[in-house]
Amino acid sequence: MNHVKIKVMDRRTFLIGAGVSAATLAGLSTIASATPEEAAAFIAKITGGKKPTEGGMKLEMPEIAENGATVPVKVSADTPQTDKDYCKSITIIATKNPYPRLCAFHFTPRSGKAFASIRVRMATTQEVMAVAEMSDGSFRIARTTVKVTIGGCGG
Amino acid sequence: MGKARVKVPKTAKAGDIITIKTLIKHKMESGNRKDKKTGKKIPRHIIDKFTAKYNGEVFFSSDWEGGVSANPYCAFTCRVDKSGDFEFTWHDEKGEVTTAKASITVS
Known part of the structure; x- marks a missing residue:
């Protein structure tokens, strides 16, 4: 016009x-994509409304992902992973994918470390968050932003 | 489901934390993709649960969504204290199950 x-x-x-x-x-x-607000609501659901503390864990993803169909993710929490003090689970959340949760990892003291590596799909450039649930009932959060050249969610 | 591959160290010392790598062939159809010819959405079909056991004890598991890439790769760790067996299980939404096994000698 x-x-x-x-x-x-x-x-x-x-x-x-x-x-x-x-x-x-x-x-x-x-594709109907989730919004950052939906992602925040999803995190609140995981934590039961508790505010997660920033840090105490690591979320590693490439700064730029040329192919959104397969983006590597490495996540870990700083814990001794003993019977008394361990990370129970880590959930990976995307803020602009069709569905906020990408995956969740469940650990036990036997895991030795709260560490996992996986490959995920990214629809577009967005912030990704990881929320860790600790054995004492507290929560931690880590964030990173990934620039995506070609989206990997189809549609 | 396709073939699964796992990489577990053959030997370790008691108390070691070993890294295990797994890979399985699967389309992980997210349900968002459209068939280019018909324009219809391809129905969702994914692996939604992965479990790893060491001597019968679940030490790591993972829930997957459509956001996990095709041919899912997953790496994680385990603290080993005695020789034994690992068992890895992938469950897909249609009830199909694939299992892979490995053993380790711990000195």
Whole structure:
């Protein structure tokens, strides 16, 4: 739509046109994607409303992922992983994928370390978070941002 | 489900924390992809649960969603104290189960 056209259109036609193009733009993204708010709500569900503390764990992902279909993730929590003090689970959450949870890992003291490595799909450039549940009932969180060149969620 | 591959060290010392690597062939169809010819969505079909056991004890497990890449790779650790067997199990949503085994000598 250019300025010349706008001038000849009456106000009503212009508004309808604008509405249609906005709808077209929204329709470009064919997959309904989760929002950062949904991701935050998902984290609140995991922690039961408790606020996780930043740090005490590591979430490693590449800064730039050319292929969103397979992006490596390494996650670990700083724990001695003994019977008294261990990390129970770590959940990986994407903020702009079709579904916020990517995967969850469950550890025991027998794991030796709270460490896991996996490969995930990223729909677009976004923030990824990892939430760890500790044996004392506390929660930790780590964040990283991945730039994605080609999305890997189909659609 | 496709073939599974696991990499477990053959030997270790008591108290060692070993790293185990696993890989299984599976499309991990997320349910978001469309068939290019028909335009219809390809139904979701993923492995949603992975479990690792050491001498019968579950020491690591993982829940997977459509966000896990095709041919899932997963690495994790285990503290070993005696010789024994590992058993790895992948469950897919259609009830199919694949198992892989490995053993370790601990000195």
